[in-house]
Amino acid sequence: MPPRAAPKAYQILAKTHQVTIFLTVPQSATIALLKDEALSALTSRVATEDDSFPHVNNTSDFELARAVKEKEKSRSGVTYEALETDKAIRGLLANWEVLYFQFRDEDGNLMPVEVSQPSLLDDEEEEPPVNKGKRKALSE
Helix, strand or coil, X not given: CCCCCCCCEEEEEEEEECEEEEEEEECCCXXXXXXXXXXXXXXXXXXXXXXXXXCCCCHHHXXXXXXXXXXXXXXXXXXXXXXXXXCECECCECCXXXXXXXXXXXXXXXXXXXXXXXXXXXXXXXCCCCCCCCCCCCCC
């Protein structure tokens, strides 16, 4: 089977708080173009009516970051590394990769990433009972 060709456009998901923004950019785009697209979504009327996340005016108010898993066993969890704006997406990101917003405070310092992962179960749904399957009858 021949290897799959690289897509002409990348689908990138950008998350913050309880919001996921789907961005479509060409593979030749840079992180700066991705931030421009994200800014357009964050300044839309729908987003500005929501007070759950910080409001931004330009691309210097936030950074896009990727999740990096800790390699040390003593430290569990995820850290985030900000992406450089002059880097090209091709070779840096994968198609359908998830990025996270890191907003800046009034002093220009990066704030921690705030994102909530949705529950896989509905709030009212109970966990299904665990069936152990059929057992052989005990021989007497």
